[in-house]
Amino acid sequence: MTQLxxxxxxxxxxxxxGCFEIASVGSGVKDLAKGDWIIMRSTGFGTWRTHTLATxxxxxxxxxxxxxxxxxxxxxxxxxxxAYRMLRDFETLKEGDWFIQNGANSGVGRAxxxxxxxxxxxxxxxxxxxxxxxxxxxxxxxLYALGATKVVTESELMDRSFGERVKEWTSSGPHRVKLGLxxxxxxxxxxxxxxxxxxxxxxxxGGMSKQPVNLPTGLLIFxxxxxxxxxxxxxxxxxxxEKKKCVDEILEYTRLGLFKDVPVETVQWDWDTPESVLKEAxxxxxxxxxxxxxxxVYGDT
Ligand SMILES: NC(=O)c1ccc[n+]([C@@H]2O[C@H](COP(=O)([O-])OP(=O)(O)OC[C@H]3O[C@@H](n4cnc5c(N)ncnc54)[C@H](OP(=O)(O)O)[C@@H]3O)[C@@H](O)[C@H]2O)c1
Numbered sequence: 001m002t003q004l005x006x007x008x009x010x011x012x013x014x015x016x017x018g019c020f021e022i023a024s025v026g027s028g029v030k031d032l033a034k035g036d037w038i039i040m041r042s043t044g045f046g047t048w049r050t051h052t053l054a055t056x057x058x059x060x061x062x063x064x065x066x067x068x069x070x071x072x073x074x075x076x077x078x079x080x081x082x083a084y085r086m087l088r089d090f091e092t093l094k095e096g097d098w099f100i101q102n103g104a105n106s107g108v109g110r111a112x113x114x115x116x117x118x119x120x121x122x123x124x125x126x127x128x129x130x131x132x133x134x135x136x137x138x139x140x141x142x143l144y145a146l147g148a149t150k151v152v153t154e155s156e157l158m159d160r161s162f163g164e165r166v167k168e169w170t171s172s173g174p175h176r177v178k179l180g181l182x183x184x185x186x187x188x189x190x191x192x193x194x195x196x197x198x199x200x201x202x203x204x205x206g207g208m209s210k211q212p213v214n215l216p217t218g219l220l221i222f223x224x225x226x227x228x229x230x231x232x233x234x235x236x237x238x239x240x241x242e243k244k245k246c247v248d249e250i251l252e253y254t255r256l257g258l259f260k261d262v263p264v265e266t267v268q269w270d271w272d273t274p275e276s277v278l279k280e281a282x283x284x285x286x287x288x289x290x291x292x293x294x295x296x297v298y299g300d301t
Pocket of ligand 1 (some may be wrong): 210230231290
């Protein structure tokens with residue numbers, strides 16, 4: 001816990017990521033100037049605040065902010081970087097290879113669809129069934145527009161015939177379902193695991209259903225499946241140089257219009273914003289079927 005200026009008791013500031021504009025720099029600072037945009041080098045800094053003091057080592061400068069919005073910069077370092085690393089660091093996917101993921105409409109899922117498409121990978125994307133068929137179809141179309149190869153619902157995935165459908169899609173060539181990305185857990189993840197090819201690899205990065213991931217003994221032994229976890233905070237701390245490269249590359253895709261923003265719901269934060277607004281916004285992240293990712297905006301965007 002950090003003792004903050006002006007608080008009577010110890011307090012901590014939440015917030016893993018965000019885009020800050022430099023208001024002023026100390027006399028010894030050479031590579032940053034007033035007006036520059038920066039993001040935090042590591043997660044856990046506490047970004048839900050209007051102002052902060054930081055050292056040069058705490059921050060990464062956005063070299064070219066031209067054509068970018070603060071929301072694009074403020075949301076690049078966690079979800080898109082997570083998708084990027086999971087697609088690149090666990091299996092060597094070649095053009096035409098498949099990956100399968102759940103939570104496909106999440107921030108990470110949307111980033112994986114788009115990066116995968118750019119790199120020539122094909123994707124099977126699982127979303128939860130929406131309350132009505134029209135809403136489900138609308139969500140499917142949204143993900144197809146981002147570059148998804150196939151989009152299916154959890155109930156389609158759980159159907160006994162789903163394995164045959166995957167075979168039909170993938171068996172015409174040498175390309176296999178080498179990688180699975182999991183942020184859900186529970187039974188839908190057990191069904192997803194069955195779709196992986198021989199020696200396939202499941203990477204777990206979230207547990208939205210709060211259910212455990214069951215490792216199927218038979219598939220471990222006879223299919224030689226691999227299971228890993230990924231946490232972008234740990235990766236960022238261990239690979240600061242690669243993190244900057246990853247962020248710069250994704251922001252370049254954004255600038256070129258190749259990488260679309262995740263839908264967001266902004267919450268304007270001013271000095272007199274009631275505490276209940278913040279609580280509601282944070283609570284919203286725990287419920288499903290959200291229209292967009294909650295982004296706190298301090299000042300103007
Ligand atoms: N390990 C890491 O480094 C890392 C990095 C980034 C994110 N994450 C984790 O990845 C997950 C997704 O994060 P995000 O920011 O991309 O999410 P997000 O944009 O807020 O989307 C949340 C996703 O979770 C789904 N969901 C919500 N409740 C669910 C439930 N009970 N069962 C199944 N799915 C449910 C939502 O589906 P509906 O639309 O159907 O509700 C949506 O696809 C979170 O668990 C997050 O903590 C981990």
